[in-house]
Amino acid sequence: MSFDPPAPDLQKIIAAWESWERGEEQPGKTIATLKTAGLDVILRDLVARGWAPVSK
Numbered sequence: 001m002s003f004d005p006p007a008p009d010l011q012k013i014i015a016a017w018e019s020w021e022r023g024e025e026q027p028g029k030t031i032a033t034l035k036t037a038g039l040d041v042i043l044r045d046l047v048a049r050g051w052a053p054v055s056k
Contacts, residue, residue: 008038 016033019025025033 005038005041008041010042012037013039013042 013034016025016030016037020027020030
């Protein structure tokens with residue numbers, strides 16, 4: 001039996017980040033939420049597409 005992880009959830013990632021910024025969650029809990037919401041998939045996709053941050 002194989003397991004297909006769910007698609008990344010951008011809203012869950014944003015909510016976790018904002019909760020951490022407000023001091024409502026500990027870093028470990030935030031990292032766990034970001035991982036289960038698929039942040040690693042999004043980051044790998046951005047790298048594969050050649051995305052690079054723009055300096056302000």
